[in-house]
Amino acid sequence: MTSCGLESVKSEKKGNICTLGLMITSAAIGGTLQYGYNLAIMNAPTVYIQQFVNQTFQKRWDIQLQVYQITLIWTLIVSVFSLGGLTGALLAGPMSIHFGRKKTMLLNNVFLMCSALLALTSREAESFEMIIISRFLVGINAGVSMNVQPMYFGESAPKHLRGAVSLSSAVFTAFGVVLGQVVGLKEILGGESCWQYLLASHAVPGIIQLLTLPWFPESPRYLLIDRGDKDACLKALQHLRGCEVQREELEEMLAEQAESKCSRAVLPWELFTDRTVRWQLITICVMSSAMQLCGNDSIYFYAFYIFQKAGIADEHIQYVTIVTGTCEFTACILCNLLIEKQGRRQLLIGGYVLMTCWALVFTVALSFQHIVHWMPFLSMVCVFTYILSFGMGPAGVTLTLPAEIFNQAARPAAYMIAGALMWLNLFILGTIFPFIVSGLGQFCFVPFAAVCLLTALFIGLFLPETKGKSLPMITSEFNRLNSCKLEMTRPKYKKAQYQLGEVCRSTAL
Known part of the structure; x- marks a missing residue:
C-alpha cells in the first residue's frame, strides 16, 4: 500500500x-x-x-x-x-x-x-x-x-x-x-x-x-434484526464505521437475525419463565440491585455530616462536596480506559472488594471519631475512596451487561427488569437510610459492606467474562449454568450465510 x-x-x-x-x-x-x-x-x-x-x-x-x-x-x-x-x-x-x-x-x-x-x-x-x-x-x-x-x-x-x-x-x-x-x-x-x-x-x-x-x-442491529431493513443497516454501519464494514460483524448480525426471524420481542414476565436465560436474568437482577444497595448514593447524603465533623466550615462544604462527584467522574474515565484491557469481571470484583474494605474502615473511623482527633479526616478519605471504587467498576460495567448477555429479542425486556430494580432499590434505600443511620449509628455501613462482599462472591462464582466475545460465545458459557444446550438449526445457518453472501457482493467486500 x-x-x-x-x-x-x-x-x-x-x-x-x-x-x-x-x-x-x-x-x-x-x-x-x-x-x-x-x-x-x-x-x-x-x-x-x-x-x-x-x-x-x-x-x-x-x-x-x-x-x-x-x-x-x-x-x-x-x-x-x-x-x-x-x-x-x-x-x-x-x-x-x-x-x-x-x-x-x-x-x-x-x-x-x-x-x-x-x-x-x-x-x-x-x-x-x-x-x-x-x-x-x-x-x-x-x-x-x-x-x-x-x-x-x-x-x-x-x-x-x-x-x-x-x-x-x-x-x-x-x-x-x-x-x-x-x-x-x-x-x-x-x-x-x-x-x-x-x-x-x-x-x-x-x-x-x-x-x-x-x-x-x-442502531444498526435494530434496523436489521427488528425492522429487517438490510440497506438501512448497511448505511448506518458505513456512517459509524466508514467504508470498512467488517465481514465478521455482519455475519454475527445476520446469524442473530436468522435465529430471531420467527420470534417476537420477549415480554419481561416471559424472561422469568424461560429456563434458557435463567442465569442471565439472575445476573442482571443481582447486579442492578447491588448497584443501589451498595450504598454509594447514601454516602453522598452522609458526606455533609462527615465534612462537618472534620471541621470544614458549613459555607465551604458545598465546594468540598464537588470533590465527591469529581472522584466518581475520574474513576469512570479510568474504567472506560481499562475495560477492554482488564475485562468486566476483574473491574466489578475489584470495585466491590475495595468498597467492602473501605466500608469497614469507614465504620472504624465513625466509631472512634470522638476519641481520636484525626479520625474525621480518615472518614473523609473513606468517602472519596468508596466513591472512587464504585466508579472504577460497578457504576459503569453494570449498565453494559444486559446489552452483552441477552439477544435482540430479549434485550429490551432485560433492560426493563434491570432498570425497574435499580430505581425501586434507589427509592427503598432513600426512604429507609435515615432509619438505618438512627438505628445502627456508626455501624450503618456494615450492611453495605455485606452487600458488596456478597456481590463480589457472586461475580467470581457465576459471571463469565464478556470482553471481546460474541453473543453466541457468551450464551454458551451461561448454558453451562442453565443446564441446557441451544443450537441453531441448519436452515437458519444456511439462510444467514446466503444473506451474508448477498450483502458482501452488494458492498464489494
Whole structure:
C-alpha cells in the first residue's frame, strides 16, 4: 500500500472514531447525564424550597407547618424522582421496540421539557405540587435514558470497543453529578433568588440533544434484526464505521437475525419463565440491585455530616462536596480506559472488594471519631475512596451487561427488569437510610459492606467474562449454568450465510 493509501486509511479511521464519539456525546448529553445532574441539583436549594413550601401553606390556608411536616413534603419531592425513574424504566422497553432506540431518546425529551416548564413557573404560580410533578416527569426521562442509551451504544459500537462505548453512559452520569454540583453553587444558580431556574436548567442538555442526535443513524442491529431493513443497516454501519464494514460483524448480525426471524420481542414476565436465560436474568437482577444497595448514593447524603465533623466550615462544604462527584467522574474515565484491557469481571470484583474494605474502615473511623482527633479526616478519605471504587467498576460495567448477555429479542425486556430494580432499590434505600443511620449509628455501613462482599462472591462464582466475545460465545458459557444446550438449526445457518453472501457482493467486500 502506498504512503498516500496509508494516510487515507488512517484519516478514515480517525473520522470514524470521531463520528462515534460525537454520536456518544449527543446521545448521552441528553440521556444519562440527566440522571446524575438531576440527582445533584437538589442539594443546593433544599432550604429555599422548604421555605417555599411553608410560605405556600401560609398563604393558602394560613397554616404554619411543623418541621416534620416540611421534611415529609421535601422527602416526597426528592423521592418522587425515583418513582418517575421506575415508570420510565417500564416504558423504555415498549418505546424502544416500537419507535427504535434513537427516536425513543428524542421523544423522551417531551417529559424533560414539560418538567422544565413546570419547575420554571412553579414559584410564580405558588405551587409546590408543580415541583413534585416536575420531578416525577424528569424521573421518567432519566428512567428511559438509563435503559435505552446503553442499549443504543451496545448495539452501535464495534465489538472491540463495545465495553468502552457502553461504559461512556456511566462517564456522562458522573459528569452530570459534577455539573449539577457546580451549577448548584450559590454563586451560579444555587442562590435563593434563582432556585426555579436551577430546577429547570436540565432543559439545556435536552435542547442540545434535539439539535444534534437526528444527524446520527439508528442502531444498526435494530434496523436489521427488528425492522429487517438490510440497506438501512448497511448505511448506518458505513456512517459509524466508514467504508470498512467488517465481514465478521455482519455475519454475527445476520446469524442473530436468522435465529430471531420467527420470534417476537420477549415480554419481561416471559424472561422469568424461560429456563434458557435463567442465569442471565439472575445476573442482571443481582447486579442492578447491588448497584443501589451498595450504598454509594447514601454516602453522598452522609458526606455533609462527615465534612462537618472534620471541621470544614458549613459555607465551604458545598465546594468540598464537588470533590465527591469529581472522584466518581475520574474513576469512570479510568474504567472506560481499562475495560477492554482488564475485562468486566476483574473491574466489578475489584470495585466491590475495595468498597467492602473501605466500608469497614469507614465504620472504624465513625466509631472512634470522638476519641481520636484525626479520625474525621480518615472518614473523609473513606468517602472519596468508596466513591472512587464504585466508579472504577460497578457504576459503569453494570449498565453494559444486559446489552452483552441477552439477544435482540430479549434485550429490551432485560433492560426493563434491570432498570425497574435499580430505581425501586434507589427509592427503598432513600426512604429507609435515615432509619438505618438512627438505628445502627456508626455501624450503618456494615450492611453495605455485606452487600458488596456478597456481590463480589457472586461475580467470581457465576459471571463469565464478556470482553471481546460474541453473543453466541457468551450464551454458551451461561448454558453451562442453565443446564441446557441451544443450537441453531441448519436452515437458519444456511439462510444467514446466503444473506451474508448477498450483502458482501452488494458492498464489494
